[in-house]
Amino acid sequence: MLLQLNNIFKWVQQGGQRVFLLKDINLQVEEGEFISVMGPSGSGKSTLLNVIGMLDDFDEGEYEFLDEPVHQLKEKHRANLYKQYIGFVFQAYHLIDELTVYENLEMPLLYKKHSGSERKAMVADMLDRFNIVGKKDLFPTQLSGGQQQLVGVARALISKPKLILADEPTGNLNSAQGEEIMTLFKALNDEGVTIIQVTHSEKNAEYGKRIVNLLDGRMV
Amino acid sequence: MLTNHLKLSLRNLWKNRMLSTLNLLGLSIGIGSVLTLIFSVYAYYTADSNLEGQEHIYYLKTTGTDGLSFVDNVFPLLDEIVKSSPDVIAGTHVHGWGNMWLKKGDLELQERTDYVDNDFFKVFTLPLKYGDPETALNKKYSIILTDRVSQKIFGTKNPVGETLIADDSLHVTVTGVFEPISPYSTFRLGVILPNELLRDNPTFMANSGWYNSFTPSYLRLRPNTDISQFNQLVYGLVQKNYPDPSTVASIKAMPHADMRMDAIPVVKTIIHGSIAVACFVLLIVLVNLLNLNTSTMFRRIKDIAVRKILGGSKKSVIFQFCLENGILVFLSILISGVLFLAFLLPGINEAYGADFGKISFNVTKDYPVVLYAFGLGILVTLVVGILPTLRFISVPVSTGIKGKIEAVKSNFLLKNSFIILQFSIAILFICVAIILNSQIDYMKEAPLGFEREHIVVGKIDLDYRDADAAVSNFEALLNRLQADPYVESISTSDVVPSDYPFRYSPFYDANTKRDVRMRRAFTDDGYLETLKIPIVTGRDFDETIDNAADNPVIINRTAMEALGWNTIEGKRLKYKDDPSSGFPVVGVMEDFHYQNMQYAVEPLVHFYQDKENLVAHRFLSVRIMPGHEKSVEELIASEFENMNSRRTYSQEVLTDMVGAQYRLIDGILKTVNIVALLTIFISCLGMFGLISFMAKRRVKEIGIRKVLGAGIFKIIVLLSKDYIVLVGIAALVAFPIAGYVMNTWLGSFAYSISIQWWMFALSGLIAFLITGFTLGLQAVKSALANPVKSLRTE
Ligand SMILES: Nc1ncnc2c1ncn2[C@@H]1O[C@H](COP(=O)(O)OP(=O)(O)OP(=O)(O)O)[C@@H](O)[C@H]1O
Numbered sequence A: 001m002l003l004q005l006n007n008i009f010k011w012v013q014q015g016g017q018r019v020f021l022l023k024d025i026n027l028q029v030e031e032g033e034f035i036s037v038m039g040p041s042g043s044g045k046s047t048l049l050n051v052i053g054m055l056d057d058f059d060e061g062e063y064e065f066l067d068e069p070v071h072q073l074k075e076k077h078r079a080n081l082y083k084q085y086i087g088f089v090f091q092a093y094h095l096i097d098e099l100t101v102y103e104n105l106e107m108p109l110l111y112k113k114h115s116g117s118e119r120k121a122m123v124a125d126m127l128d129r130f131n132i133v134g135k136k137d138l139f140p141t142q143l144s145g146g147q148q149q150l151v152g153v154a155r156a157l158i159s160k161p162k163l164i165l166a167d168e169p170t171g172n173l174n175s176a177q178g179e180e181i182m183t184l185f186k187a188l189n190d191e192g193v194t195i196i197q198v199t200h201s202e203k204n205a206e207y208g209k210r211i212v213n214l215l216d217g218r219m220v
Numbered sequence B: 001m002l003t004n005h006l007k008l009s010l011r012n013l014w015k016n017r018m019l020s021t022l023n024l025l026g027l028s029i030g031i032g033s034v035l036t037l038i039f040s041v042y043a044y045y046t047a048d049s050n051l052e053g054q055e056h057i058y059y060l061k062t063t064g065t066d067g068l069s070f071v072d073n074v075f076p077l078l079d080e081i082v083k084s085s086p087d088v089i090a091g092t093h094v095h096g097w098g099n100m101w102l103k104k105g106d107l108e109l110q111e112r113t114d115y116v117d118n119d120f121f122k123v124f125t126l127p128l129k130y131g132d133p134e135t136a137l138n139k140k141y142s143i144i145l146t147d148r149v150s151q152k153i154f155g156t157k158n159p160v161g162e163t164l165i166a167d168d169s170l171h172v173t174v175t176g177v178f179e180p181i182s183p184y185s186t187f188r189l190g191v192i193l194p195n196e197l198l199r200d201n202p203t204f205m206a207n208s209g210w211y212n213s214f215t216p217s218y219l220r221l222r223p224n225t226d227i228s229q230f231n232q233l234v235y236g237l238v239q240k241n242y243p244d245p246s247t248v249a250s251i252k253a254m255p256h257a258d259m260r261m262d263a264i265p266v267v268k269t270i271i272h273g274s275i276a277v278a279c280f281v282l283l284i285v286l287v288n289l290l291n292l293n294t295s296t297m298f299r300r301i302k303d304i305a306v307r308k309i310l311g312g313s314k315k316s317v318i319f320q321f322c323l324e325n326g327i328l329v330f331l332s333i334l335i336s337g338v339l340f341l342a343f344l345l346p347g348i349n350e351a352y353g354a355d356f357g358k359i360s361f362n363v364t365k366d367y368p369v370v371l372y373a374f375g376l377g378i379l380v381t382l383v384v385g386i387l388p389t390l391r392f393i394s395v396p397v398s399t400g401i402k403g404k405i406e407a408v409k410s411n412f413l414l415k416n417s418f419i420i421l422q423f424s425i426a427i428l429f430i431c432v433a434i435i436l437n438s439q440i441d442y443m444k445e446a447p448l449g450f451e452r453e454h455i456v457v458g459k460i461d462l463d464y465r466d467a468d469a470a471v472s473n474f475e476a477l478l479n480r481l482q483a484d485p486y487v488e489s490i491s492t493s494d495v496v497p498s499d500y501p502f503r504y505s506p507f508y509d510a511n512t513k514r515d516v517r518m519r520r521a522f523t524d525d526g527y528l529e530t531l532k533i534p535i536v537t538g539r540d541f542d543e544t545i546d547n548a549a550d551n552p553v554i555i556n557r558t559a560m561e562a563l564g565w566n567t568i569e570g571k572r573l574k575y576k577d578d579p580s581s582g583f584p585v586v587g588v589m590e591d592f593h594y595q596n597m598q599y600a601v602e603p604l605v606h607f608y609q610d611k612e613n614l615v616a617h618r619f620l621s622v623r624i625m626p627g628h629e630k631s632v633e634e635l636i637a638s639e640f641e642n643m644n645s646r647r648t649y650s651q652e653v654l655t656d657m658v659g660a661q662y663r664l665i666d667g668i669l670k671t672v673n674i675v676a677l678l679t680i681f682i683s684c685l686g687m688f689g690l691i692s693f694m695a696k697r698r699v700k701e702i703g704i705r706k707v708l709g710a711g712i713f714k715i716i717v718l719l720s721k722d723y724i725v726l727v728g729i730a731a732l733v734a735f736p737i738a739g740y741v742m743n744t745w746l747g748s749f750a751y752s753i754s755i756q757w758w759m760f761a762l763s764g765l766i767a768f769l770i771t772g773f774t775l776g777l778q779a780v781k782s783a784l785a786n787p788v789k790s791l792r793t794e
């Protein structure tokens, strides 16, 4: 068992009323799963992903990640947990514009204890694997959307996470580029990486082994 | 890690190069001026640091019953105090008695000469470069030189043991050379000699009794002395020994450290003003950086979130930001250092050097200033690096990643209060500059009670080698001048307006029972005519009637009023309990401003001196018909240049001499002007950065508005109206403060303008115009941008 959500509620106060963003979410994720989260816009997909990624708090319920009770952990401990085990891929890539491809890939490693040569090897490995060696000295703005997302995925993978959280990773890409990313995810999953992705596309959802449907913050 | 941070910092700075340049510019100029101010304040406060235990050194300050106070005492008082008080460790006089001419070989020069007691070094632990302070004053014919004088005479060699000839008669031996003394020090020394030497001087012996106040007296007291008790003892000695102790209201031991401010009150204004200005400029620079940083922060919310997700800690984000700012700050400290050495230090030396001496920067001695600058840099970096990040760093990553600015708590008020603060300070300085300008103009232009134009003043106190020959030459010159058709009138005197020495005599009128302390001067019978000072009643001096031996006097209107007289018929000026018949008052002249307008016109008395009495006078003033100055000036100059004298002749027009009285305050004005410009400039830099950032943030909005048909003017208004309102608020904050500060300052001038509403209006207008221009530049640029292009960037 990689993670387990039990009766998760999340709400915000609006005009003195509770507006529920997540309602009674129960979800178990085994290692090696590939889950697609679907649902109409505003149904709480991103919110759910953020909660799983520990970027966001929830108000009620229990969350265990690798047998650690996330709801009881201190902020710092929680941050260590997601830094170590989770990689994020965003719809808008969120690469750092001031850094080259190489430096963007290197950055997560800088926050961990890796020697210089180790880092070099790991980045070179990633560049090689994603076939972007030739682009390593370019800045994100000099790349196409597909290439940027490739770098985004590579960056998420570089610290060897157990879980990849991807919020509409193909949202900004054309279908060919999208397919490339999806094939990549499939391959990663086959290697044992757990993936949870949010998507609007039935076709992309097909790549997953399981589909979670959300409606108004509730799993249906 | 560090190289990565550094790389990123440089790229960030480069990416926002316009903002970076603005920052760098504002910072360099700001820090440069703060550095300059700190340095002069530092130089001021450390000038006396070579005095050990300065807190135990005191000088005697006497306050007369007329309310005036002075540091000069009668000579015997100090010895009496030393004899009778157990609290005194040592005491010394430091006083002049004519400056000596010193001769070594062909070189002859005159320097400030002070006479001191043997215990001088026990009171003042001034270090000697050469010689031994224990013995340097033991022998009667010894002289101690300041480093400056020693270099003039002996160059770099050690002159101890060398002999100098003083005033052509005395052989004195150099027994010591002082270490260089800061020009800001309380000490204004040239050479010092033991007081022993004056005991051979009959005029000194005759005039150094209990009557004549001429010497400052210094004491080193025991650490736990009860000062009020000590003052009582001194007062007791005054009561016992002074011929007329009733003129002394109090006599007090004052801390030596206060003496400088006491001597030149404007020093206090300058020093405190400098500190305040340094703080203000620093504040503006800080606020500016904070503003600009805060605005760039909005753009970085996303970056911060991404970094946090990828494993960066808050600390590393803050570090990154500090590093970026640190690069800017230290780069500008470097630049400002260059500015300081190349322009600002020479600048203050030019503005204040003539009054306080020129200061110079010497790394081995003044390294603390470098350390201050360094510390200041770190402080600034931390404040501007950390403060803006704090508000953004705690934005939850899930919201930060969306890059929504609204995610940051609405702190628009906070940001705006910074702008208001900044512009308030800028407007405050503009106000101060305008008001000070008007005050100086007023002082320079105001009617002075005499006509200053077309008068050339020759300085004739030249120390003639052959006095008799000089007098006959001088008489010949006077005759030629009198015959010159272009000369309207001639006067010799020991004073001219702008140069009335601080000499006072206490007079008393037994009938009206008034004590009046009068400023004393000597003039001939042409003085009032030459300066066109009207007679109120009585007559002017007249060489055919008056005789200098009878001491006829003319007093001014203020003196007459102070004495309570309605008429001068049969009046004589007398000292209290003076058995002689006193000085006959022959006339009353109208009040005129013989000193600068910071000071009031006091009771003044002119004693008569013959025109021909060359040695009694210091000035030859000649009123010349306009247009013919040159020939007359040349005539006088050539005559004096032919006389054999130690000093060289020089002349000046009276207008310049009068104007030069305001040199110091002109210097202050110049500084204030520069600071005012600087603050408004830096503030505008900040505002420029902010609005360009705002415009960038609102490109989309502007684009949409334009597509929807908004005119360019509308857009300009949209972008700038907030800022105009802010400047308006700033002006409202600044005006009362400026009014209060300047009212207080103007109060220290004897004659001052009253503050007018237009001065505030003008400063507000200036601020508005400059801001408007800055805003306009950017707003127009954004308004003119092609909307389609800007929309496409989304
Ligand atoms: N901080 C918040 N305060 C109030 N409402 C919020 C907040 N965050 C999210 N919401 C609301 O919660 C709901 C779910 O948002 P979420 O971003 O999870 O939707 P989503 O399913 O990802 O939609 P999309 O497919 O458009 O990305 C939306 O209605 C949104 O308006």
Ligand SMILES: [Mg+2]
Pocket (backbone or CB within 6 Å): A045, A046, A047, A167
């Ligand atoms: Mg979403």
